Amino acid sequence: MRHLLKNPAINAIGLGIFSAFYGLIFIVTSGHMEFENLLYYNGATTLEPFWTGWSNFLASGYQAYIAYALIALSSVVVLMLLKRKHPYDEYHADVLIQCLAVATILTLAAIAIFYLMVLSNTNGIVEKFTLFIVIHWATVVLADLVYVLVCRWR
């Protein structure tokens, strides 16, 4: 496992696939009528202004901008990884494991929080799960960005 983590290309491919997958979904669903119909709070007058606002944001197709921002950030990380001339050493692999551990802990915490939110109110599950994915995606990309910046200077 550590052997794979030392190879910058493996990290670049992993992050590239991860961001391409979510980026494609976010861009395809942006402004898509069927996706809009799945949104529960869209145009609703509820006592939950946060979810109504988030739902309207998604219905307007603005999640594409989130995708563009995270794809751009991922591209910077991937370019920095691919530009690297030397493989990472065991210390760098240790730093990467720590960054991924932080991303994993935050994702696990987000799963628990969102599960409780869905249990307390099952309405708007698409809005809630989409927000969870945004947090998860951003956490992983930022963790990798921190890693490449910390390990930039050999």
Add this chain to the structure above:
Amino acid sequence: MQNHVKRLREERGLTQKELGEKVGVSRQAINAIEMGKFDPSIWLAYDLALYFGISIETLFLFKEEDRK
């Protein structure tokens, strides 16, 4: 983990980068080892000990409270 890497490196007039090149790791790795922030693998510890011509247990101070 406490160790004598910094003292031995300085005695030989080497920079962290130069020592890193000799044992095949980055300057950051040597810096982290010297600061006690990073415990090297057994192979890196072996390479460092071999380079300095001493045993691993002389180079690194094995204290019971440092055991993970």
